[in-house]
Amino acid sequence: MSNLISIENLVKTFYGAGEPLSILENLKMSVQRGTKVVILGESGCGKSTLLNIIGGLEEPTSGIVHVGDYNIGNLNENELTEYRSKYLGLVFQFHYLLKDFTALENVMLPMYMTGVSKKKALSRARQLLCDVGLESRLSHLPAQMSGGERQRVAVARALINDPELVLADEPTGNLDPKHGANISDILFNVVEKYGKTLVMVTHDISLASRGDVSYKIQGGQLVSYES
Ligand SMILES: Nc1ncnc2c1ncn2[C@@H]1O[C@H](COP(=O)(O)OP(=O)(O)OP(=O)(O)O)[C@@H](O)[C@H]1O
Ligand SMILES: [Mg+2]
Structure with missing residues (x-):
């Protein structure tokens, strides 16, 4: 198996009005293709920062971040x-769903926008909504669905363009524990079904055992999580 993510010497420091805030310090991480990784850690330890850097949403201060063929920096x-x-x-x-679009439209749009035919995009969107158990909610608008259902739509949408890597930041954070556990299960199941790589950050220590590997961020570094 090959590495999908390779991170070396990743440093992230926030420079604001006061002292510079050093969040990630020479962090090292490698993730093999097809692995499900769970990252835990106290609030403010840098979980979202790390995920945002991997997702190209935030720039590293220094270090090397490779994802597949891309050198993100x-x-x-x-x-x-x-x-x-x-x-x-x-x-x-x-969930960031578009409020004027149905569940089916929300899921198909990112694929349709890449130039794929409407028929093909709809067919894949329907399949993914079935995968997350929403076959009977295809025509519902976000406002007509429960919080958990909206998150399931967001999970289906994340998979629509057949991405190699799924990044999930507290996908269960807004839900009560029962529905949160349900969403995590659905997320792990679809990622497994399609053989994707998952990096999920969460406060929920019960999810540590759901990953193939689990880490926590401590002192700016990624360390093995022992439950
Ligand atoms: N743009 C920014 N400017 C300054 N400081 C920031 C910025 N973004 C994040 N931080 C700080 O960096 C630290 C890490 O933030 P991050 O959002 O990565 O934490 P987290 O581990 O995801 O926490 P939580 O579990 O609460 O979501 C926090 O202390 C935060 O205040
Ligand atoms: Mg966070």
């Missing part, structure tokens, strides 16, 4: 957009 805006659309599916704590 060296990309211009066009290359970053290409990288994101080619490699990434993103799931956040908030």
